[in-house]
Amino acid sequence: MSIQVTLPDGSVRNFPQGTTAMDVARSISEGLARNVLAAKVNGEVRDADRPLPGDCTLQLLTWNDAEGKATLWHSSAHLMAEAIEALYPGTKFGIGPPIEHGFYYDIDLGDRSIGEGDFAGIEAKMKELAARKSTYQRREVPKAEAIAYFKEKGDEYKLELIEGLEDGNISFYTQGGFTDLCRGPHIPDTSFIKAVKVMSVAGAYWRGDEKRKQLTRLYAITFPKQKELDEYLTLQEEARKRDHRKLGKELDLFTFSEKVGSGLPLWLPKGTALRERLIDFMKRAQERDGYQQVATPHIGGKQLYVTSGHWEKYGKDSFRPISTPQEGEEFLLKPMNCPHHCEIFASRPRSYKDLPVRLAEFGTVYRYEQSGELHGLTRVRGFTQDDAHLFCRADQVKEEFMKVIDLVLLVFKALELHDYEAQISLRDQEDRSKYIGSDENWTKAEQAIIDAAAEKGLKTVVEHGEAAFYGPKLDFMVKDALGRRWQLGTIQVDYNLPERFELEYVGADNHRHRPVMIHRAPFGSLERFVAVLIEHTAGRFPLWLTPEQAIVLPISDKFLDRAQQVAGDLKDSDIRAAVDERSEKIGRKIRDAELAKFPFMLILGEKEAAEGTVSVREQGRGDLGTMSVQVFADLVNERVRQQLGGL
C-alpha cells in the first residue's frame, strides 16, 4: 500500500504508508530536510515527524513561511517554560502562544518576581536546553490522566484549560524534562532554536479578564540564526530612533501639556505648517474631484447622536454632555462629522440629478479614550479627520469608489508610501441578520467594491465577516520603511445613517429614494497620519511637505547680507529657506543642518557671492556642486511638482 502526496508545485509522488513529512523532505533534499520546521497537510499545520494520514497535499514549512516561524516560536515558548521551571521551581503556567514577533508565556511566580535583570539568566538556560537537541514528543492523553497530571503539579491554570477541552482531543508535548498541555504542532527538536532574546516583562490578566489574577507575561523572540536576531534587534533600535514622539519633539512639530490634558496634542508652528500643507494638498485634490467644503461646529445637540445611534452605542463611554445653564439643553462634543453632514444633505430637497453630493470637512472630533490607551499622536482624544461623505445612488457606488481609490493612491504617491494593499471587508456569510440595509443593496455594494478595486489593479485581501454592521468597507494597509503595517485610508459604505436621518432624493421616476452614503478619509486622522509619516521618513519629509526646504550657510559673517538676499529670492520662488546667522565655522553649520534634516544646504562664500551662485549640498547625499540661485530654485520646484503628481 502506498499513499499519494501532492506537493505545492502540483507534482504527485508515491510513498509507503507511515511516511512522515520529514521523510518526504529528505527524499527531495537533505538541505530542505534540515530546514523543515513543520508541515501543512491538507491545509492543517502538523508536526513534521508525524506519519502522513494517507493521500494528501503537503507543504513543507520552513522559516520562510509565516506558519513555520509561528511553529518555531510556539516551540520556543515551551523551551522558555522549561527554562523557567528549572530556574524558578514551582512556577505555574498559563498560556504561551506565538505572536507577530516572537512569543510570550504567562506565568504565575507566586511571591517571586522577574525583572529585566533576570533576562540574561533565562536566555542562557534556554540556549543550554536548546543545545541538548531534545525532541518534542507528542502524546494523546485521556482527560482524566491530563487532570491528574496537573493536579499533581498543582497548576490550576492548566486544569482550567483542560476543563474546556473534550476528552479524546487532548495532547501533551514533552521536550527534555518539561511536559505541557498543547495542541501542537512543534518543530522536530530544540536545536533549531539558535538565538534567544527575552524582550520584556509585563502584567496580563489570566484569560484577559481584569477581575482575575494578574500573571507575569514574559515576551521573547527566537531565531534559527544569530544573524537574524541581530538584524531584528537593529530594526528595533531603528524603530526607537524613528519614534514620532521623540522626533516630533526634536523637530518642533508638536507637544503636550499636562494642563491642557493628556491625549490633546498642541501643534507647534512648524508642525502646523506641515499640517496645513497636507490639508491644502487634499483640498486641491478634492476640488478637482467635485467635493464641496463645508464647516460644522464642534458640538452638536444630544438628539443628533440619539438619532444617529451613537448615543446609545457609545454615550456611556464618552465625554459627558455639556449643557446650557438656563434651559439645561444638552450638547455633545462631536465624536464624528457624519451626523452634521447628514443634516446638511437633508437641509433641502435633492434630485437624482444632484447626486453624488460630496461634502468634505477637516473636522476636529473628540473621543474619550481610556487613559492607558493614549499614545503620542497615534491615539489621542482630539483629532482632525480629512472627512467627507458622498451621498449617491446605489448605481454610483462603484464609480465613486474608483474615484476615492484614485485619491488615496495620489496621497500615497505624494508621501512616498509605495508598499500597500487593500483589505475589503464583507459581510459574514453565515449570519446576515446582524447587518442593516437590504440584502440586494449589500450584494450590489460588495460587488461594486470588489470590481472597483480590481479595475484599479489593487492588491487586495478579502475578509468575510469584517464589515461594520452598517456597510462593507475597503481599508488600505500600508507598509512603512521598516516593514511595519499601518492601516491608513478607509472607504466605507453606510446604509444606517441615511435610514436613521431619513435622507431622501427624488428619482427620475418622481418617487422618493434613499441615498447610499460613503464615508471616506484618505489620511484618516491628520494626527495619526503625521505620526506614521514621521516614522516612515525618519523625519526626512518629502520636499513639498517639509517645514524648511533649505538653509543658507554663509562661510563667515561677511556674507550674511548676501545670505539674506538669497533666502529672500528663494522665498519669491515659493521656496521655504532659513539662514544660519551664527558666527560658527562652516563645518559646524553643516553638521547642525544635517542633524536638523534640512533637505538642502546652500553654502555661500566669497566665490559664490561674487558669482551670484550657491554651493548646494543635499542632506545625507553630500555636495551637488555650484549653481545659480535660479537653477537651484527650479530644481526644487521641479522636484516638488513631480512629488505632487501634477496637482
Add this chain to the structure above:
RNA sequence: GCCUUUGUAGCUCAGGGGUAGAGCACUUCCUUGGUAAGGAAGAGGUCACGGGUUCAAUUCCCGUCAAAGGCUCCA
C-alpha cells in the same frame, strides 16, 4: 480604566535624609573660518504636584497628575 515602571535644567541623564550635578542647547565675549562639533565666561532648578514621617525630605511613606510598556477597548 487595570497592572508594572518612571518623573531631577530646554534636551539626554547622573546623584542622594543635612548648600543640586554633567554633557548638549541657551546668553555674552573672543574667533571670521570652504563641506559633519573653534575657545572662554555666564545664566538657568519649588528635584511633577499635594499630604505624611523626621530636628531636617529632592531623597523614605501615602495620594494625585503625567509618561513608558502591557492588558482590556476603539464610531
